[in-house]
Every structure is written in structure tokens, then in C-alpha cells.
Amino acid sequence: MTAQIEGFYDTATATVSYVVFEAAGGPCAIIDPVLDYDAKAGRIRTDSADRIAGFVQSHQLHVQWLLETHAHADHLSASAYLKDKLGGKIGIGAQITAVQSAFRDIYNLEPSFLLDGSQFDKLFEADETFHIGKMEVKVLHVPGHTPADVAYQVDRKDVFVGDTLFMPDVGTARCDFPGGDAVLLYVSIKRLLALPPETRLFMCHDYPPEGRDVFWRTTVAEQKAKNIHVNDTADLQSFVRMRRSRDSNLSVPALLLPALQINIRAGNLPPSDEIGLHSLKIPLNRF
Template identity: 60%
Template structure:
């Protein structure tokens, strides 16, 4: 299968959202949606998600899935907004429970945030097959960046989440709660064992000044050229590099607002007595 893949790039967070389908009038999945958020004002907007909705409606697609590769730390998910307008089940890897447990303590969240993944419509197990209409899809557990990361394979296309980046950018950080550089190395090897012409679709791109953002590469290109994980790089070499690099990185701008929303499947905290919803910003916690 060679599914149709439509990318949408959010420049504010360097995030790619994808619509995967088999052609006009068919079933579709939306992967890694973005809810726009201004950290200076605390205001949300739906411009990014509305672009996706317009594409879905223009092409007569029936949204079957709204998929998350993981609970993102760099943008808020628009999953609930999309589900309310174009339908679909919200799905994520079953290890989201581990992430919920870790961050529920960070934010001192109440009973409205269960640690059983019940906020999502479906929790995928490693290797689980599922349909997108006539397309056959498979969930691949790829922990390392977080314990819950999933890649989704649809025919010859794999949506890798935050595991690999474009070859000249390398790999994802592993210093979030539950992250593990050894696991990430092994997860990437799982992806790079796929056929050489498999299309790999990135969740992010942080390009050098010499090129525009790109969303797609191949297994062959990553094996040959990835600056962190090309063929010949050992697990220990990668781990030493990754740990040293992570020590130089600052936290993502939106990690605190994003994670507490994304472990709720993109839902906001319940309103308080005055009707306003509030996000928590814990001091000195990360």
C-alpha cells in the first residue's frame, strides 16, 4: 500500500500534522494535531486545526482516527477539537499510563486525571494492527524519548513521532521523565530494520539555515546519513552522545502547559468556580 499523506507544518512549534488516507471520499487518520497556544497571553486558537478540517471536508474524508504518537511536550494537542468537528477515535500507546503517573505528581493533579488512559478512546499495544478504512495500519512501540512513544505504519509510510529527525538533525532528546537513551537507540534500530524504501514521516523538523523544513525521508537515507544514528554507530556511542547533548538543552517553551493538557487527550482542565479554566505552572519542579 502507498497511502496518500498530506502534511501540515506549524511554524511556531516546528510540528508536522498529517492526514493519511486512500484517496478522496475514503477513511482517514489525523496524526499529531496542534492546538495553537500563546504562552504570553494564555490564549488558545484553532487556526492550525482548522486547516486540517478544511482539507478533510474538501476531499470528503471520513476521519476514523485522531492519533497521537506520544504526549507532546512542545505543543498542545487539538485532538478533542478535531473529534468534536470531524469525528474519529483518539488513540495513543498504552504506556501513556506511565506518563500520566509521572506527571500527575509534577502537577499535583486531582481525581479528574485518572492514570488508566481512560481519557483516550483507544490505547494501542505494541504490534497491534488496526484499519483506516481499507488501509492496514500497525502500531509500533518506540520508547526512549518518552515511555509511551508509538510509531504508526500505514503501508509503506511510517509516522515516527519523536524518535528520528531528518538525517542532518539526528534524534530526539531523552531527558524527560521516563526517557531512556538506550531504549531510543533500540527503538530506532527497529524502525531502520524496515525495508530501505519505507517512507519515514517526521513529527518535527528543525532545519539548518541552508534548507526549508522537510517532513519525509526514507529508511535508506537515515541508515546512510543520520548524524546521530547512521550505520556503524554503536549503542554506547549513541548513548554517550545523547546524554551529553541533552545536558546542554533547555526545556521546551510549552512543556508545562502542553503536558498537562496532552495527558488528558487534549482536553483542558475543568473550569473553576468562576467559569475559567487554569493551567498549573509548578515552580522548581523540572
């Protein structure tokens, strides 16, 4: 059965979230949902997540999974909110524990914060399989952007790549976050590009060059032929040199500090204080 895929583009963060399902009335997975955050006011909204929830409800879908490709630095995860609203289990790659360890120290988180990934319902090991209804999903460990990045391969036809690849005219993801590694990213990309050429690849972001509309679907064949950073002619040394040079000139994502302390908690807010107030930490001079 061919997967039905609905993409939701969030303009504020250039993020694409997905609902993946077999047919109306059946089970589905939600991938990389966005929780809206107004950094100036410190205010959270659920408009983007509610759009997804509206689609799920209008198609009478049953949420089986809420899947994260990694702990995002550019948006807050809406997985916990959607789980409360729609049900389902939150899954992420097992290496999230390495990301939790790095950012616990950066934020000096509360002693009760656990580094075992137990904030999530399921930690996926590399090459593990599970199902969305009758559709088999294989978890591809694709580290490089972070140690915990995974891609989800649905029925061998469609792959949700997270931040490992972008559209061919945009290139590849940065590797300068804690645990990032340009060599590992190159190896991960080559694994994806070794899939059959007709395999469809679904991006987590699109930052279109001027004159191009937003688009988030491509194929292995198109990436191999046209990706500006890692096509068939790009070798490891030139890619690593390019990636490190490029990353050294990139600014820190605007929502990195708010986002990571929520995303390593599976989208849950930090514990409230004695008056019931949830607060985020902004550590100074760490990036």
C-alpha cells in the first residue's frame, strides 16, 4: 500500500511536519510537529499543531506514533501537546541520550532530569523496524547534524530525512552543534543516496533560493545529480572542508536555547516552580 503523506509548512521556522497514513479512518504517524513560540513575549501557541490535529480529526485518523527525527534546534516540538490531544507514542533515536547529556550541562538542568531518554515513549535503535498500521518503517541512524539523527523509511519507498539533507539547491545541514560531525554526516548522506534512485525523500526544512517556491519532496536520483554540497562528484575531504568552513560563519539558530531544553524532554515544559510557573533558562556565553 502506498503511504498517504500530508505536509505542513511552518513559515516562521521553515519546518515541514508530516502526517503519514494508509487511508482515512486508519492509523497514522505525525513527524516533527512544531509548537509555536514567540521569543519576544515568551509565549507559546499551538496554531501549527492544531492545523495538524484538525487534519487528523477531519480524516478520522488514529495517531499511533509521534516521531522526532532528532532534537531540533530551530523549533519547539509539539509532540507532547499532540499526544495529550490525540494520543500516540513519542519516538526518537536512541542516541538522544548523548544530546541530553550535552545539554544538561549547558543548561545546568535540575538534578532530577534523567539522561536515559525516558521522557520519550520509545527509543529506536539503528535499523529497528516498527509499523504504522500495516506499513513497515525502518529506522535509519544518520548522525552528523547531531549524534541522534534518524530517518524514517516507510515501506522502502519514502524516507523522512530530518536535517540530514535539504533540497538539492540548498544542500546539507550544519554540523557544529554539540556532537555534530561532518565526516559522519557525509557517511550518513551516502547511505541515503545508496537507496534506489526512485526513492522519495521528504525534507524537514526548506529555505528556497529567491524565485523558487517552497518545496520539500525530492528523490535519491535528483539529490545525486544536483545537490550543491554532496552530489556524485563530491568526495569526503572536499565535503568536510566545505562544511566546516560554512559552519564557522553561520549564526546560532534563533530558537536554539529555548528549543533544546524542551525538545530533550519530548516536548514537555520544564518543571514548574512553587507558584506553578514554567520558565526557560537562557545560559549566557555558551555559544
